[in-house]
Amino acid sequence: MNFIHLRWADLDPNFHLRHSVYYDLAAQERVMILNSYGINTQTMKEQNFGPVLFKEECQFKREIHLSSKIHIETKLLNMKKDASFWVIQHEFLSEENKLHALIKVEGSWIDTLLRKIAKPVPTVVFQGLERFPKTADFEYI
Template sequence: MKHIQLRWADLDPNFHLRHSSYYDLAAQERIDILDAYGITLQLMKTENVGPVLFKEQCEFRREIHLGTKIHIVTSLLKMKRDGSRWIIQHEFLSEEGKLHALIQVEGSWMDTVKRKLARPVPVAIFEGLEKFPKTPDFEYL
């Protein structure tokens, strides 16, 4: 769980968190968690592999205003057994535990030289995904 600090630039003309800020915050959180589990930018460069998204979807439940204390809980919802495809979920929660937004991203790994999906997934990437926090209802695809 990560506490997020909202900025004035994150707001829209209605004075609540603009839709694209949710996606930006979730993307940064994914990269931070990948890094924490050994899937660093340097490792991705060395292995010529990077994450690629096929689908990104958000359900907005409650407004988030400047000064609202929000936490993001990021978890792996589903994954192929070889780590080649995955669905990551981001929950934007208030201090009271109320769900404000839910983002799910479906993705894979791209070979950054061949510009095609990476198969097989490098061992270090797979090992990092295995350590990634999982939802209570996590399942293999």
């Protein structure tokens, strides 16, 4: 389990994690997982595709402070069978596994040349999302 290293600059005037930092941390976690499955910037540039977000929503449950030991569990919640649309869930958990925040991101893949949703998605995307960690209640939609 890798705990997040929070910075002083991540705090708001109430000395807890600033709301926008949750989104930044979730995005970094998501990108790291995608990279581990071959969906990286080099591949995206070569094959002219990239992720596009339709919705990003956070439910804040408990404060996170500078000294908090927090880790993020990132899993696929839903996905179309062709991997053209997906929902990724990020749980911000304490070392006692108490939920501090829940982010859900809905997205797809865009053809960066046509500036339209990529159909079909590149093979690397399909294979990577098939291997992506999934929630216990994951379902194809």
